[in-house]
Amino acid sequence: MREILYREAIIEAMDEEMARDDSVFLLGEDIAEFGGSYKTTVGLLSKYGAERVRNTPISEQGIIGAALGAALVGMRPVAELMYIDFSAVAMDQIVNQVAKVRYMFGGKANTSLVIRTQGGAGRSSAAQHAQSLEAWFVHVPGLKVVMPSSARDAKGLLKAAIRDDDPVFFIEHKLLYLERGIVPEEEEVIPIGVAEVKKEGKDLTIVATSSMVGKSLVAAEELEKEGVRCEVIDPRTLFPLDTETILASVRKTGRLLITHEAVQRCGWGAEIAALAAKEAFDYLDAPIERVCAKETPVPFSPKLESYVIPDKDDVIAGVRGMLETV
Amino acid sequence: MIRLTKVKSLWIYETMVRIRRFEERSIELFQAGELPGFLHAYIGEEAVAAGVCAHLTPKDQITSTHRGHGHMIAKGLEYKGMFAELYARATGYCKGKGGSMHIADQDLGALGANGIVGGGIPIATGAALGLQLKGEKHVAVSFFGDGASNEGAFHEGINIAATWKLPAVFVCENNGFAESTPRATHQAVQDIADRAKAYGMPGIVVDGMDPQAVYEVAGEAIARARKGRGPTLIEAKTMRFLGHYVGDPGTAYGHDKEVGKWLKRDPLITFAETLKQKKWLSKKSIEAIHAIVNNEMEEAIEFARKSPEPDLDDAMTDIYASV
Numbered sequence: 194m195r196e197i198l199y200r201e202a203i204i205e206a207m208d209e210e211m212a213r214d215d216s217v218f219l220l221g222e223d224i225a226e227f228g229g230s231y232k233t234t235v236g237l238l239s240k241y242g243a244e245r246v247r248n249t250p251i252s253e254q255g256i257i258g259a260a261l262g263a264a265l266v267g268m269r270p271v272a273e274l275m276y277i278d279f280s281a282v283a284m285d286q287i288v289n290q291v292a293k294v295r296y297m298f299g300g301k302a303n304t305s306l307v308i309r310t311q312g313g314a315g316r317s318s319a320a321q322h323a324q325s326l327e328a329w330f331v332h333v334p335g336l337k338v339v340m341p342s343s344a345r346d347a348k349g350l351l352k353a354a355i356r357d358d359d360p361v362f363f364i365e366h367k368l369l370y371l372e373r374g375i376v377p378e379e380e381e382v383i384p385i386g387v388a389e390v391k392k393e394g395k396d397l398t399i400v401a402t403s404s405m406v407g408k409s410l411v412a413a414e415e416l417e418k419e420g421v422r423c424e425v426i427d428p429r430t431l432f433p434l435d436t437e438t439i440l441a442s443v444r445k446t447g448r449l450l451i452t453h454e455a456v457q458r459c460g461w462g463a464e465i466a467a468l469a470a471k472e473a474f475d476y477l478d479a480p481i482e483r484v485c486a487k488e489t490p491v492p493f494s495p496k497l498e499s500y501v502i503p504d505k506d507d508v509i510a511g512v513r514g515m516l517e518t519v
Numbered sequence: 520m521i522r523l524t525k526v527k528s529l530w531i532y533e534t535m536v537r538i539r540r541f542e543e544r545s546i547e548l549f550q551a552g553e554l555p556g557f558l559h560a561y562i563g564e565e566a567v568a569a570g571v572c573a574h575l576t577p578k579d580q581i582t583s584t585h586r587g588h589g590h591m592i593a594k595g596l597e598y599k600g601m602f603a604e605l606y607a608r609a610t611g612y613c614k615g616k617g618g619s620m621h622i623a624d625q626d627l628g629a630l631g632a633n634g635i636v637g638g639g640i641p642i643a644t645g646a647a648l649g650l651q652l653k654g655e656k657h658v659a660v661s662f663f664g665d666g667a668s669n670e671g672a673f674h675e676g677i678n679i680a681a682t683w684k685l686p687a688v689f690v691c692e693n694n695g696f697a698e699s700t701p702r703a704t705h706q707a708v709q710d711i712a713d714r715a716k717a718y719g720m721p722g723i724v725v726d727g728m729d730p731q732a733v734y735e736v737a738g739e740a741i742a743r744a745r746k747g748r749g750p751t752l753i754e755a756k757t758m759r760f761l762g763h764y765v766g767d768p769g770t771a772y773g774h775d776k777e778v779g780k781w782l783k784r785d786p787l788i789t790f791a792e793t794l795k796q797k798k799w800l801s802k803k804s805i806e807a808i809h810a811i812v813n814n815e816m817e818e819a820i821e822f823a824r825k826s827p828e829p830d831l832d833d834a835m836t837d838i839y840a841s842v
Contacts, residue, residue, distance in 0.1 A: 250682065255641045263645040263648045266650055285638060
């Protein structure tokens, strides 16, 4: 099996889908000659031309509106928002238009579009370029939200997202772009709405998203040396959510820790905690724990940034704290 | 110059009547408590929707506004589905889930009224982009108001359309008030069409009370768009004859004082006179048009009243194509 970078997996997914379907095209800031700020569209301009790999003005709501309008007349646009932070500038188009038109129009609307973006901290990008805002979008009925943690998932899920007839908000992570992973050479479409058990265990369930999946796996390896067997689950798509995989694990282990890079309050983890508290209440042997970012804007200082963003030691500490509760 | 033929003239006149009567009856029904929600009446601005849409086919696309009934009727949507939607019935264009501000029919190229001021502008740009990419000679027209011309969505949407030479036409219906705020207190420019220059597209002011003038200007802009020469910004100076919404008397912000001089230029009256002078219309044929429209409307209202409400289960459908 070959290994490629996460960002290369993203390019491959779009390349294959553009080759397969003429209605797929890309639009976004600096995605053409420049190949994207995080080099996720490199090579596509020369292959598909400026009609289908379109540099836009810095106009985020214009980009999303253009994607929606094109979808409504039968295209399958993939719009890139350079940073998830910039989604705030485009919120009307995303929340009031893209997410709503199918419903408002009584079901008669083509809304097959993907909004690709990236979030997360770890590069001293500070408060306006490093947020994890996924919960905003999960909260809006009409959107699907995908958050791949590996190169393989990035490719397979992006292909599924492009083929999906609903708007998909696809959140990559800036630190994962340069991580290498096994990606099959043959075509693989990973269905939206299916979680992956990344590591099996019997003592405690860790539900982790995006960059926290890798950190949780490292934590689980370390804990295993102490005899603690954690099961690590990556939901991969936040909505639709594979509740059964999560609940089956919680019923097995009796302990649930949720970890994400977004701040804790009203984070996506709260939804998972509520789910488990309702559907697996009798199986829980300890209070549900959340390991999330501290409730602050993301600071610039590397020292402060690494302090507020959870790492594998925070996951390990969270697990240990739960095992002390019997 | 695009000549307004007899056939098109009569279509425009009848369309204006259809819009006017729809709005008048909707207001009555609303005030009688039959319609939920709230209404924004298009009365007074009919010449714009009719004059522009006279050039469009069902393959052409429009986006509209909260004051969208007129555009939808002019784009070919039928009374039955529209009244049923206002009555929140399952037989409405949006199955009772959209209402007055979201009436749409993708099959007729009507990409929705829109509850967000300016929200439809970038969507029309996108529809034009899609049409251009598909190599089709169709156009996208966005209707919006003077208030929307101050939204970021306006600037972003028309700049992209101009930059990419998209087959789009942007029709600003300047009725002098952004809800209650007079134009002079929300923008320094006299003519919104002036803003076109900043984006590298033609900007044209037209008398929005004159269907013939609107038809001619829109015809040139649409032809230009179809030929691949890019978008145009048309500013139609017009006036809503009523308040911002049904129930707003317009007295708090001077609308009631302003509207008088515009009432004298009611396009339904002036255009009927013009057509009578050309012998294309007579008192009798005007009555006949009204009779046909009124009959169709009363049938549609009965249809709506007798139509079922959506089932409770319908609340949870049409959110996604599939989950």
